[in-house]
């Protein structure tokens with residue numbers, strides 16, 4: 001993965017300009033010019049008090065005519081809620097499904113109800129609407145050994161370690177990407193509400209003016225990428241995920257390199273990065289076991305051309321980006337879930353069309369533990 005400075009469209013423009021004016025010095029537009037022709041966007045303020053990312057962000061929603069609050073999780077893909085919150089449906093007609101949270105080991109079992117329209121509303125009357133299948137949850141169970149390939153969509157009886165009883169469970173909306181680790185996964189882009197927005201303020205979006213994608217800031221979730229709202233972001237190219245042939249929005253997670261103490265970044269320690277609004281802790285798998293007081297250094301996407309680099313300690317002195325704690329990841333490959341404290345210093349951006357992930361620094365620049373390497 002390399003840092004993307006120029007989109008294909010701008011590259012074509014440059015080539016055309018070069019042909020037109022060979023005698024002039026080359027002109028390099030700013031990266032945000034990728035979005036120059038797009039103007040439709042909406043900023044939906046969080047419906048949760050966002051004090052230093054101590055709690056997971058949430059948005060006010062209307063579903064089936066009722067006002068509720070939905071948790072917004074970048075660590076999973078797909079919206080779910082108790083089946084009683086959704087219009088009644090015939091389970092025979094709906095696709096059997098699940099969402100599994102690898103951090104908590106909770107398996108949500110249910111059926112995907114197609115074409116559910118959800119309205120989100122923020123301060124000053126801003127409204128947007130998504131249209132996706134929504135998982136109508138029938139049962140939530142703790143299922144530590146869950147393996148989709150072996151078990152399909154239901155936790156086997158002998159693997160269930162408890163039913164999670166949550167009668168008035170808050171709707172939980174996974175808006176992340178790169179969570180589909182195989183082609184049978186249900187964590188696919190068609191189920192991601194924030195890349196399937198259909199209207200803004202009750203006007204159907206115009207695909208020539210609306211560029212799908214979202215930005216997460218301290219204040220709001222912003223949908224629709226424009227030159228204006230992408231200013232200050234440095235973009236990284238994403239690699240194709242396992243479902244990319246089926247849906248060209250199915251990108252893999254960004255990359256990260258990890259180094260312990262004063263060691264150099266080990267080969268083999270480069271893995272997948274997840275900035276997860278759903279958890280405060282970090283999950284780490286990086287080539288070797290980590291020990292108490294280890295200084296752990298991250299370079300995103302890698303040490304030779306980093307966009308972001310930062311350091312935390314495992315249990316030692318804390319900084320704003322330190323997770324509440326660091327846990328062993330159960331991932332089979334190198335992997336870092338930063339936990340949501342990462343968002344105290346960076347806004348993040350996801351562009352599902354060209355496959356880009358972006359960071360924008362919001363610190364003072366005087367922090368010793370973090371560096372933003374602007375293009």
Ligand SMILES: *[C@@H]1O[C@H](CO)[C@@H](O)[C@H](O)[C@H]1NC(C)=O
Nearest residue numbers: 036038039040226227228229
């Ligand atoms: C971008 O921001 C400028 C200044 O705030 C504003 O004048 C302009 O209309 C905005 N452009 C778009 C496309 O929203």
Ligand SMILES: *[C@@H]1O[C@H](CO)[C@@H](O)[C@H](O)[C@H]1NC(C)=O
Nearest residue numbers: 146147148149150330331332
């Ligand atoms: C799930 O099971 C399949 C088939 O046995 C196996 O190949 C795969 O590694 C398992 N996945 C995990 C995460 O254990």
Ligand SMILES: *[C@@H]1O[C@H](CO)[C@@H](O)[C@H](O)[C@H]1NC(C)=O
Nearest residue numbers: 144145146156157158159160
């Ligand atoms: C559950 O039962 C299946 C089939 O009888 C067996 O293969 C599997 O190992 C059991 N799993 C556990 C966690 O006991």
Ligand SMILES: *[C@@H]1O[C@H](CO)[C@@H](O)[C@H](O)[C@H]1NC(C)=O
Nearest residue numbers: 119127199200201202203204
């Ligand atoms: C949105 O538009 C539809 C169709 O034009 C209309 O029936 C509905 O009342 C409008 N809703 C709001 C909140 O303006």
Ligand SMILES: *[C@@H]1O[C@H](CO)[C@@H](O)[C@H](O)[C@H]1NC(C)=O
Nearest residue numbers: 260261262263293294295296
């Ligand atoms: C890292 O290097 C510095 C300077 O050489 C040294 O003071 C420090 O103790 C080292 N830290 C570790 C964890 O080895």
Ligand SMILES: *[C@@H]1O[C@H](CO)[C@@H](O)[C@H](O)[C@H]1NC(C)=O
Nearest residue numbers: 289290291292326327328329
């Ligand atoms: C991670 O797992 C190893 C054993 O595989 C264990 O020694 C270590 O204490 C664990 N670390 C944490 C933070 O749980």
